Amino acid sequence: MKRRGLSLFAILLLPVFIFLSKITTVQAADSDTKATHPTTQEVFQGAPPCLKLEDYFEKVDTYQGTTAVSNSVQILKATDSGYPSDIIRLTNGNNQVGSVWGKANSTSTTDTNYNYNYLDLSKDQEISGWIYIGDSDAYGKTGDGLALVLQNDARGINAISTYNWSVLFQNKSKAVGGETLGVWGGVDSPTDISNTTKFAQGAIQNSLAIEFDSYRNETKSAILSSQDNYFDALTDSTNVLEAKGEHIAWNYPGEASTYERFSYSLGSYFGMHHKDSIHNLTIAGYDGTPEIDRAWHHFTFKYTKPETSGGTTAKMSYIFNDKNYDGSVRPFSKWDKRENISIDLNKFNLNSGQTKIRWGFTGGTGSPDSKVADNSIILEKIPAVANVLSATSLFDITQNREILDLDQNPTADSKVNNNDQLRFDYDLNYDSGLSKTGNITTELNLPTYVDFTQNDDGIGKIIYTDEDGNEISNDIPDSALTSDKTTLNLTLNSMDLTNKKIKIELYGYAKAPDSETANVITVPQAHTSYQSDHYTGDVMSPQFEIDNESLNLTATSDTNQEIIESQSTTLSGLANYLKGSTFDGNGLSVHAKIDDGDEVIWNDISTTAGDKEAIISKELTGKYLGVGNHKIDVYLTDSSRRISNTITYNIQVIERKLELTPQDEEITVNDNKPVTITGNYNYSDDSGFQNDTATITYQITNEGEDSQESVTTTISQEVDAKKGSAKISLDPIALNKATDISLDDYLKTNNVGLKEGKNEITMVVSDTADNPSNKVTFVVNVPKMEPLITTKDSQLYSLGMFPIEIPLTFEYPTTAETNNYQLSSNDLELNSTIDGVTYRSKPAMNGDIENPYAWNPIVELNDLGIKELDKTTYTVKLYVTDPYGRKSNELTYQIDFNLKGAEVLVDDSSFKTIDPKTFETGYVARNNDWNVKVRSYNSKWKLNASGTKLQNTIGNKDTDLNMFYVDEYSATSLLNDPQIASDDQTNSGNQVFDISGNWNHDEGILLKTDSVPEAGDYQGKITWSIDDSI
Template sequence: MAFDTGDVYKAAPEGVALNDYMDYTAQFTTNKDSMKNQATIYRANSATYNNPYDIIQMMNGTDKTQLSSIWGTRSYDSDSANPKIDNYFDLKNKQSVSAWLYFGDRDPYKDVDYNSSDTAKNLPDGLAFVLQNDSRGKNAISYGANDGKLAYGQTLGVWGSGNSDASVNSSVLSIGSGAIKNSFALEFDNLRNSTVSTESNSKDDYFDGMKKQNSDITKGQHMAWGYPGASTIETSTVGSIPTNFDASQNTYLSNKYRPLFSISSYYYYGMNHQGVLPGLYFSGDSQLNKVWHHFTLNYTPPESGSTMATVQYIFNDKNYDGTPTEFNEWDKNTVKIDISKLMTLDIGNSNPDPYKVRWGFTASTGSQYSAPSPFAIVIQEMPNVANIEVSTKLFDLSEYNAADNTWEREISDLDRKGSNESSNNPKYNVANGDKLRFEYDLNYISGFAGTGDEIATTLNLPDSVDFSADPETDLGKDDIIGQIKYANFAADEDNQTIPIYASEVSTDSDGNQVLHLNLHKMDTANQTAKIELFGKAQAKTTPTTVKGEHANYKSIHFIDDALSPSFIINDPLQLSTKDDLNLGTINTKDLNNNQVNLNLTADYQNGSKFDKNNFTLYTEIDGQQLNSTVVSTTDQQTTYDIANNIGNSTQLTAEYLGVGEHTIKVWAVDYLNRTSTPITYNVVVQGTQLSLDIDPEYFFQDINSQSSKGYVNRKGVWKVKVNSTDTPWTLTASADPLTLKTDSTQELGPLFYRDKSGNDQSLVDQSPIIASDNNADPTTKVTDIGGNWGIEDGILLESIGVKQAGEYGSIINWNLINSL
């Protein structure tokens, strides 16, 4: 279906204001010819089209032969009276570019078999996203390496060209010299050029015709990347890329070709395509809301010491309304590019910093089988205007994470699941009733302009999640369901946490929950805004797959979209007990009452059977976790009474617990990491107890000379404590002299004990009584021995003359017995 350009532009999706950040004033001139740059900008609400957002038109629908380019402005392109904004692409930092692209309405496969490699004829040639450091700056464009004329058609304005026709009877080994130099290009090739020249006046039109191992490299409308300024090699086999072809050094190929029954030979020029996404639909959509296609490029700089950066390019990652499409439906690729090929500063290059390269788009048409059609771009994110990293996360706050002994586990996005991966995986599953935390993160990477104003944020909340306030939490008591956390803003008052109240959630006409927020404007690297929303999994039936919901961020200079993670809600695992949670009192001396037996039962809420993957029972005593115990479910029952003989998990003795008051917490975790609500018991243990609480290391003060007191004081308070219940006790100590760590023949000391009366006893040849107590009280008593030592009593170090410098050490042997 043919669309009027005005209708298409009026239906343009959301885009940012371009202001004076993009430059389309390039002059296309060589010493042989010139051509007007076809690119232009129609500002929002233009008189021509009444388009709602700024639109870059790269090509019109009338001129058969066209070249165009548009670049981010560079400050050194202007005179001092009219300086331009420096809208560069920074190779040292993460960068993103996103835009909506319009390629016209011509059916690309109308008169060809879609399964073949070809496209229909009478399509415009295509568009390219380009990073470049060409000395011609904004005027860089393709030309023929042989004839010096401007090269349109299959070059897309960025690739090199051998010549304007195929009659040159000589090999061209430098087609790249006619390309935009020091560049990387990602092409959107609308028309597959695969015709070998058969007449002296036919055009060089074979860039897409090369094969590798007898397979076509490109098929149909396609995306691919390469280095336009790389060199050319001659192939030994017509139309085939050699197996030893070095794509990092060469992009183009040439070979002499003699058509059948012809006495003349011609040269064809092919091109190697890297990272091909084949068989795409750029044009020919039958619905007006599908003619715009979204494109995102994400750049990650090289690691230290490397020049290999990572580039991810994605096509059709958003629907017309801005909602991201499902991840597995994206046409995408992730590749490595060598940024050293972009950083050469040729003579005449005005760029002061080779890492800050020019970015933009080129377009062209004019191949022998092409036809004109409008090409247009709506920008959503420009790398050095407002470059913000957007992400979403989900955490289950009811699930136990055994890896780090915490009650929080991140849930992965089911939409990102690998094609060979099962959804029956703990990282994608939560249990009905689990407490959840959704996170929406914005991280400002770079950009001279910033967002321009506050970021209007619309969050469509996931289904099957209850976002009402939780009265069991401190936030929920105040009707708070979330918060916005700001960090790294210049003004302290901007680095605050803003509550989100339940009353702020509204319901749209379709009954969906929506939250509208205005985030601070962002304009400085490392500024972050984190939205946290707290909810509870609440599915009517299980299992339920919860789809990701749209998050939209919009400001003058920044637009982006994200989906909340998709996940699965299953039946919760339940752990119940027949016991009173107050287990009463047990006694270490009473053989008839010296242990507790925990009577536990595990099942699923809706009575489903356990599978053969077992589950694990965890026990925690006074905040200290014990070893976990695996409960076998190989017989696949619906209910398991956990036996009392599973070690310390369900049968706990008074001796094991120790005298005093204790809390015992138990919970179960199954193979999907579904965690039961913990059960917490209380128990009191009576009986005899005796233990020593000491530090692993003690220190004396440093010695610079012999002490006038004849001894050296302790450094700090030494922890020496005795815990006792219903038993007398005596504590003694002994120790060898301190020796130099690097030379054990050098001794220091000895250690001695001085009581409150000033009596001294050596720890070397004696074992003096340090403390004792005749305690028959059933109440637990803590005797702080070290804390009661003064400066001149307790364990001291005798100072005998000046010794060799260094660190001296020994071991104190403590002996605690339950008698006087």
């Protein structure tokens, strides 16, 4: 105890010495300061604009405890103090502590809920203003500083840093300042606090604090120390100080983990952990020379609500020195800031459903060796009164993209091109608040190098949006500009929840200064200030760059052209840069708008790096454009988003139709031959054909039936010819039917052809694939008829398996419609049915083919369906069809067969002409029309021929012209009925003997004459007789 008492005595002696010394030096420093630094009153008189505090804040006058301590806060209203702004003066003397809080409850008797000047954790919030913490003295000493505090302490506005201790079993407490800044845990003199939990109990509970600490507390408690002074001396895990010099940092004051306890022989001392420190700031004093405009330091605090409703992790950011004294925002790179810091909302120990907490400021003085200084605050934005969110942006209308602020995004492409149309947006959003802002006086400094040329609607507009999203737009006249056209002065309507949004839009064109060379101009930010009773704000327009190089397009083809529809034209041009830049090799894009329609990108043009010119070319067809006059606007863009001038091409497309005219639109057929329809075609402009071929597409539709499949065929035409003929040969539907399929089955297939009745045929001609003519229609009428077949004898006899001649006459009925209907060879098909099986054949149609036609077809038995003679009598049913599928009536024949016998087959024959000039006595040779054959079936036979002398056909005069049968042995007159040939073999089956075909030219039947007969034609008769009984 004696040692302890001696130590106390020494402590008491030493401060006397220090205090006396301190008085001497401080007086000298104060004298120097007054000579060179502004006074506090001068600083207050030069305070920046702010919002009116009205009754938004409250405080206690005295902090209760065993020792009462006065709250040092003074609220200096402009209306009372004469200063231009309302000022919160936290401290102005030594060993002070003070606090001020947003008023939780309105003074209104009807509005007593916790809904006044609060901070709502469920919304994004912002607090901003200016702080002044005096200046340093000649020895660099400064005041302690202040803190921004968010708290849910049960003490409410009585919450303050408190030192609690016990003396003689009595609990003692009092508010304490110094390094606590009124918010952290603290002690007034060395004492033994056993742990950090107990130490933290002296802080404001359930809170978060951001300290603006202008004095570094780094002294350990020692025998001769009178006060704990070690908060700023802790190091991190790498042994680096957590707080260096004047600093801003944050932590949870009521948490034991915020502090560390250190022991020594007489007690303990404590350090404090600092989170996200901003080191070595100038918080007290001046940024540079000691002038009023450098005394106030701007700060911004931003709170960002949790990402999900009910979440417990939010974000905060704090920024220092982000504005200049005149309100202009400093370059982003010069901000002292910490952003997007995660904070734990559980530290506020909120009640269920609670989202609103108190916020305010605390401050203290009295740290050892610190300077007595003012801790003062001016507020420009507080969330519960009028939480107005402000923003600016720049949109390049020409490039159709937002231009990011180069100050905050230094690597962004924030380059616009000279003459780009720009829109500057200034947005205000009233998010929440208990008061209207009041009319907002706005001074908007215009960005340089932008031509805000007035149009008919002014230089821009103000858009007001109410709570329902309804917009009211007011044009901004040119008269709102100052005379030098650099500043725009506006008064905006007061904002509240019914007038939530205001947008100012300004329109201009990028105008780089004149220069003969290519360069990039940086457009600095321009300041805009908003001033109203309850909202003060400053924003800067985005910093951006202007590229003064211009992409140029020159037309190298005629800009006024005339083409026909089937032709094409090439729009060509030359690209270059007006200030001589070379292409970067990334190519050009060709943009076009036809007839003021939608803009399209035609194609990309490759460029060679280093070249100064590039050729532009685009082919367009008249078919693509269409007939008429067309305006085509073309411009270019490059990889730097430069946009060239626009070239307008005027192209007139003349109509060029392929016109098809039918030659005979309606045809009535009178035979079974293919029908030819003809169309003549030409171009409407009398131009020639482009190709040597054309195509014809036609389709047949028979009345009462679906259309047949269309057919396309190719025809020849002469290139450059002006007229063409399109001919189609249309077959009757069954013209090409084979005999191996029945007519009924054939008509069920997808065959193309004309049928009975009315046939409509459409025709289209195409000179090119995409140039079809008009469609024309032909009508082909095919008479509907029922052919008639008759016979003079239905009882037929036949020898063996030889072909049989069937007596049959075919006839089309004769009416006014079918008069003179013609048959042609191969028109008729014979259908025979034996034993229920039908066979089809097309026997030859010989002789004069007329209507009616005595056909008498000679038919192979196999075609009739008689494959072998297994009986002597067959019944055959016959009908006839024609190429149009008409069917005749049916006839029934009975055929009896001889199973043994022979017969001779002959035709009319002739001899060669006798020429008197070359006549020689003897025989006259035969012509080549002799056809004498013998058919035998299982029989022997002999053939004789008897003949008459030839007579002159004029007068039937007898002559000496006599026919002889001559062989190698003899010559016998036919008057004697000589034997011509014989066969003594009984052969099975059919045998055919070609009698005349085996004669040599000097053998067989010849004509004998001894003198030249009279001129004329001579005729004789040969009677052939065959005997099969030998």
